[in-house]
Amino acid sequence: MPEAREPQDTGPPSPGAHLIHDPWETVQMARHPRRPYTLDYVNRIVERFTELQGDRRYGDDGAMIAGLGFLEEQPIAVIGQQKGRTAAERRERNFGMARPEGYRKAMRVMQLAARFGRPIITLIDTPGADCLEDSESRGISEAIAANQREMFGLPVPVISVVIGEGGSGGAIGIGVADRIYMQEYTYYGVIMPEACAAILWRDSSQSQRAAQVMQITASDAARLGLIDGIIPEPPGGAHKDYEQAALLLKEQLLKALAELKDIPGERLMEMRWEKFRKMAAPS
């Protein structure tokens, strides 16, 4: 993986312009090997985190974190894909590519949170779900499909944040939320730019162009009305300052929780459905 270039200063910023970055550079930043992962944030902003394990059907999945904790004394559940830092950890976490048991564990914990009226926070960071033979044999398509269907039925606030890679079905499998945010240097799309380039132009060296035309950055998604906001990162990206990145994330989560906490569950579910029902409808 090429080392990410640092974002360049391109002259005097216009309002909001500081959140617009080159798409290919953004993809590199989203995959930066030192970028904070789900547990880096959980350990900084969630108090007394208790990780829960297993889908009660087959096994556990290190690529998906699910657990209970407190955000400023508010009980919440946290779900998120987890990547590894060392070579051994990366394998153990399957590079953040969750398997069916990961999605089913996530659903189990989300439904547990719903039963007790606790809001749910999902942190998305995956190049895509695992799609090899083991995952196929245990129904990766069904697991992701069922999660999307069931997330509409959670009568508690659900907040999703893309904190790195928002890779396709693997991402949306925990992404059906009342509020959807993307951090500044993240991407969210239906296919990796490299694969898009290889398919469209039979040339994976055109990845840069693919990243551009696919409009996968946070500012693209915001402009298209697909997300609710962009969470800024410390200068140079989240990996430059974990503490500040975590604070900025926490600030937005608290704001969103405050907006959603007094809305009755039935109303939340209806609003969530309306949000996705009308999303990207041509005007």
Place this chain on the structure above:
Amino acid sequence: MASPNDDIPPDLWEECKSCHQLLYAKELASELWVCSKCGHHMRLSVWQRLEITVDPGTFTETEGDLPLVDPLGFPDYMPKLVQARAKTHMNEAVLTGTARLHGHRIGLALMDLAFIGGSMGWVVGEKITRLMERCIAERRPAIVFCASGGARMQESLVALMQMPKTAGAVGRLGRAGLPYISVLTDPTYGGVTASYAFLGDVIIAEKGAAMGFAGPRVVEVTKMNLRPEVQTAEFQYRHGMIDLLVERAHLRELLADLLDWFQAGKG
């Protein structure tokens, strides 16, 4: 060198892509486009599928007036859409409507691979969702014949967001007390498998259909280590992901039995 087949008019004979047997086109229709020699199930256009599925003359198209959309202004996409329309005589990659099957009023969606690989963008997601909503409003069971390469790349995140929309719509149909039968035909991949295809109350697959979570082009370009036999209806069936693996010849009767079961006593 001339081959012995050179003088055969192509419209009279069709070659089986699996065993290369030449099949008489007129007989092929009565065999439901299944090779009489090897049993290979040929891919069908939605019009062929309609003809062998619903009660004659009962299909009425719905949402056929939805416009083509290009939400990202993706290079070369709109001309491609226009071309696909001209080629398939479909308004998008899925045809939706109401019909009767074995006398039962149903909502029906049929996907066609010939329209940009049967891929799902905003229009396909919207048509599937509106079909489910119509089924709820008119108390109709829903049947969807899937055939798709996956989500439509040219609509990127907009295409991805059709997955929760259609999955949610299927969930609402179920909560309204109506059945949804998903029929997986050759091939069904990607964003369609990970949304409405694998959410059927009953999931049926045609024998020999290719299917899987990763699209074939993605598997190819990322050089993914995946045995070809994994991405088949037979593999999914063996692992409990599909209720029934059927020959096309038995499909209509099976749907009739299921509709009878779901609808008995419901008027």
